Amino acid sequence: MRAFAELLDRLVLSPQRNAKIRLLVDYFRTAPDPDRGYALAAIAGTLSLNTVKPAMIRDLLLERMDAVLFQYSYDYVGDLAETVSLVWEPPAGTVEADIPLGEAIERLQRTGRADVRGVVRDMLDRLDTSARFAFLKLVTGGLRIGVSAKLAKQALADMGGKDVAEIETLWHGLSPPYLPLFRWLSGEAEKPELSTPAVFHSVMLANPVGDGDLDGLDPKDFAAEWKWDGIRVQLANIGGVRRLYSRSGDEISGAFPDVLEAVDFTGVIDGELLVGGTARSNRATRTFADLQQRLNRKTVNPKLIETYPAFVRAYDILFSGEEDVRPLGFVERRARLADIVERASPQHFDLSPLVPFSSWQELDSLRADPPDPVIEGIMLKRLDSPYTPGRVKGPWFKWKRAPFNIDAVLMYAQRGHGKRSSYYSDYTFGVWTDIDGKETLVPVGKAYFGFTDAELEILDRFVRDNTTERFGPVRAVRAEPEFGFVVEVAFEGINRSSRHKSGVAMRFPRIARLRQDKLPRDADRLETLQAMIEARENT
The missing domain is CATH 2.40.50.140 (Nucleic acid-binding proteins)
Structure with a gap:
């Protein structure tokens, strides 16, 4: 736990992206299994320890500390984990120990609700102040160290000399403590084979339009689309397995079974998830607030589906059937996509329309006064651009309305x-x-x-x-x-x-x-x- 605690401390004090990546790479290379896999899960947000709540931590401390003194301490420090780690006093004679991260997590995972208080109390007694703080941040899920899942995946790629897109493709087919992943990255085993072919693929990202970014660019080389105020999704149906992912790769299939059931094509498409009606169903598209009624749910009931009907406004395609079409230009990919959407359920799929324009000034006027309140700006895409994972400068731009x-x-x-x-x-x-x-x-x-x-x-x-x-x-x-x-x-x-x-x-x-x-x-x-x-x- 001490090595993990030191990692957290150094990550917090290292604001630069590259410095954080170096710290992560060093830790992943030197930490043993399963510690490094659980550390990765904690940092990337895939570790679940639902039996430990902040209220429990507070109650455990109040068994040994006056409530008023705790409140003064908490008010001054401002963070529960930091407060508890500083003021916690183990019983006299307690032997301090460096509990391995993997051991701590697996012990908690084996412990039932009735016994978890005793296990947490025992670990707090045995850990030193720094490790205690790391343990509390770990179990309450509030690391806040300025490291995203994307940054952690980049560190994995750097560690193993791999392309980060390979990590993204494997990510949702593996689970903590990621033993097959680390064996592959360390050169000890072959690349893991996933049980489902409908995996998430890294998305292509756009750069915001800044001052002078469009100078010297010919409007004729670009297509424009409306930027819709929903959430970006990737919909996959490969080998009969259907999955719906958010732009960050989180699976959200359970919240939108109606969309998945309507999929009658094979491939992987990129688009915007919205609520209301498609252009082909003659119902008005509704606001992001309506979409939020269905987000972050593991399941939905028929009433919610009826009240907030969801659909995908498609704007790109990664796989047509099982053929990878990402190397093709935008125009050819869109033709493939249009053919698929034309034959898909009109209640659940439509094609994001192109916006005709002849000059940047004309497009700027359209951007400032869009025809639908669910539009938050303009997307610009080079006609010859392949679908390249990540944020490449030049092929795609996003030009949002003024806030x-x-x-x-x-x-x-x-x-x-x-x-x-x-x-x-x-x-x-x-x-x-x-x-x-x-x-x-x-x-x-x-x-x-x-x-x-x-x-x-x-x-x-x-x-x-x-x-x-x-x-x-x-x-x-x-x-x-x-x-x-x-x-x-x-x-x-x-x-x-x-x-x-x-x-x-x-x-x-x-x-x-x-x-x-x-x-x-x-x-x-x-x-x-x-x-x-x-x-x-x-x-």
Whole structure:
């Protein structure tokens, strides 16, 4: 566990991507099996230890520590795992030990719910402070070390001298602790053979259009499509096995059985998963909020399927039958795709339409005023471009609509995690509305990025100097018409929401600017956000 703890510490303190990859490669090369496989699973988010909850950890600590003292400690530190690892006192005479990572995980996996408290307590007693922190982060699933599954896969590829696309292809056919994968990467065995042929393939990604990116490019060399506000998916039907994957390779088949049952073609297609109706079914496409009703579910009932009917708007093809067509140009691939979609279920599949244009200026005008509220911009694709995994500069561009912006008032702040654990860096903001004849702030969103380190210092200082109430690691800050902190918030979209008190939900909010030049009374109103939704719905 100490080697894993040291890895986590060094990853947190290494902001550079290449430095993180080097740390991962070194660990994967030197750590024994199954430790390195379980570490990979924890970092990539494929490790499940559902029997350990944060509430249990808190209760175990309160068996040995005064509740008020714990609350003060937790409020100061801001992270449960870090707090417990620092204040935990093993009984006198306890012998400290370096429990192997694999042993710790497999012991927990063998332990039933009735006995898990005792097992966790025993491990906390035997581990040192650093290893205890790593163990708690591991079992609660909150590593927050700035390493994505994609970065971990790149480290595996570098370790074994393989193409990361090979790792992606194998990924969903293997499970922790990934022994066959590491034996192959170490040169001790042949490449693992998967039991299912319908595996996930790395997707081709687009680069955002920046200043000057289109200069010197001929519009005649590109096709344009609308960028739809759903989720990107890869649909595979190979050898009679059907699978639906998100763009990151997570399988979401269980949430969309209606789409899979409608597949009557063999191949692998790339597209956008949406809710509502296809262009061929004459039903209106609905918002991302509607799609969210079906996301992140293992199963769905017939009522949910009927209320939120899903379909795939196809825009590319990787395999036609069992033939790999990725080396072909975009025009030829699209012809193959059009033929498949034409014969597919019209309720569940349609073809993403091309957008006619003759100049970048004309396309910019179309981008700014799209014909459907579910469109969030334009995709540009070179006519001769093959389907290349990863983000290659040049063949594909995404040109999104300008984000929405509002001025909002800071209402609550929470401590961050990792290197931000000593700062109040997660901010809840609100806007004004009339409630029972009184001007009141209502929360409309939360953001924890978009600001610089210098701006974080300003925000953190304001929170500490103007706290009005405390709720554990969360602070309420002074927010009155004549005194408070105004921030400019940018967001990609907005929808109605019954889950939020304000009745609205933002997509991807971020703090764009600190508006210290404004008083809270000058911030926006809830009616402004509601008008944005109505304008989009009436488009």
